[in-house]
Amino acid sequence: MSAARPAAVTVHDAHKWYGAHQVLAGIELTVQPGQVTVIIGPSGSGKSTLLRAVNHLEKLDIGHVTVNGEPIGVRHHRGRLKEISERAILAQRRGIGFVFQGFHLFPHLTVLENVAAAPAAAKRKSRAEAAELARTLLGRVGLADKVDAYPRQLSGGQQQRVAIARALALEPGVILFDEPTSALDPELVGEVLSVIKDLATGGTTLIVVTHEIGFAREIADTVVFLDGGRIVEQGPPDRVLDRPEHPRTREFLSKVL
Numbered sequence: 059m060s061a062a063r064p065a066a067v068t069v070h071d072a073h074k075w076y077g078a079h080q081v082l083a084g085i086e087l088t089v090q091p092g093q094v095t096v097i098i099g100p101s102g103s104g105k106s107t108l109l110r111a112v113n114h115l116e117k118l119d120i121g122h123v124t125v126n127g128e129p130i131g132v133r134h135h136r137g138r139l140k141e142i143s144e145r146a147i148l149a150q151r152r153g154i155g156f157v158f159q160g161f162h163l164f165p166h167l168t169v170l171e172n173v174a175a176a177p178a179a180a181k182r183k184s185r186a187e188a189a190e191l192a193r194t195l196l197g198r199v200g201l202a203d204k205v206d207a208y209p210r211q212l213s214g215g216q217q218q219r220v221a222i223a224r225a226l227a228l229e230p231g232v233i234l235f236d237e238p239t240s241a242l243d244p245e246l247v248g249e250v251l252s253v254i255k256d257l258a259t260g261g262t263t264l265i266v267v268t269h270e271i272g273f274a275r276e277i278a279d280t281v282v283f284l285d286g287g288r289i290v291e292q293g294p295p296d297r298v299l300d301r302p303e304h305p306r307t308r309e310f311l312s313k314v315l
């Protein structure tokens with residue numbers, strides 16, 4: 059038997075409370091390499107918490123996450139799970155891209171420097187190599203002519219494309235997107251979705267939280283509908299979006315479509 063490639067991401071039995079308020083109530087999720095998973099659901103259903111648990115920005119109270127077969131935030135020690143150091147968590151995070159709703163660029167760095175900073179620091183690429191990689195990635199997101207600009211000189215859509223190039227710069231095994239177009243003016247949404255779609259068709263493993271249902275239908279291998287911290291249903295987009303089985307999914311879709 060040949061060794062199977064590990065799943066890109068697994069989430070097992072994920073539970074999370076904020077005080078008495080349960081936000082994740084037993085999530086099971088598997089994302090295979092090269093697959094695109096889109097998470098939809100009402101505000102407050104736990105979508106961001108779930109994404110943030112994948113790269114250990116939130117710690118689960120119960121359950122665990124693996125990325126490329128490696129447990130995140132913990133290690134096995136004498137048959138038990140032990141927390142790993144902050145430093146080890148930071149190293150794991152470098153293998154997981156994260157693109158937020160707000161763009162979180164460094165305002166005092168140029169576009170090129172924003173993208174080149176992480177690979178120069180983390181992977182000990184030379185400055186020249188990191189800059190070369192940054193130029194290539196900025197070309198890929200259509201910003202070759204903006205390398206010397208500062209974030210404040212760019213539109214929101216351009217800033218978000220820089221953030222995507224920056225996530226790509228560490229050559230992550232998976233990229234997580236948390237409502238990447240929610241902060242954008244409507245006319246700028248398309249250019250960002252188009253870049254994400256290129257990644258999806260190019261075989262990058264993606265988990266995308268979005269309210270753009272048409273976009274979900276186009277790029278998703280799997281759509282996950284989350285409500286009240288539970289996965290209500292998941293499956294291919296034509297089934298979940300066009301023929302949802304659960305009344306809660308139908309009700310949600312009738313509101314956002």
Ligand code: ADP
Pocket residue numbers: 076081099100101102103104105106107108
């Ligand atoms: P979504 O992204 O689906 O809108 P979130 O994961 O952000 O949902 O939040 C789920 C629930 O957890 C919400 O009720 C939210 O108010 C609550 N919540 C999120 N973060 C915190 C926090 N740091 N402290 C307390 N409650 C939080």
Ligand code: MG
Pocket residue numbers: 105106107236
């Ligand atoms: Mg959210």
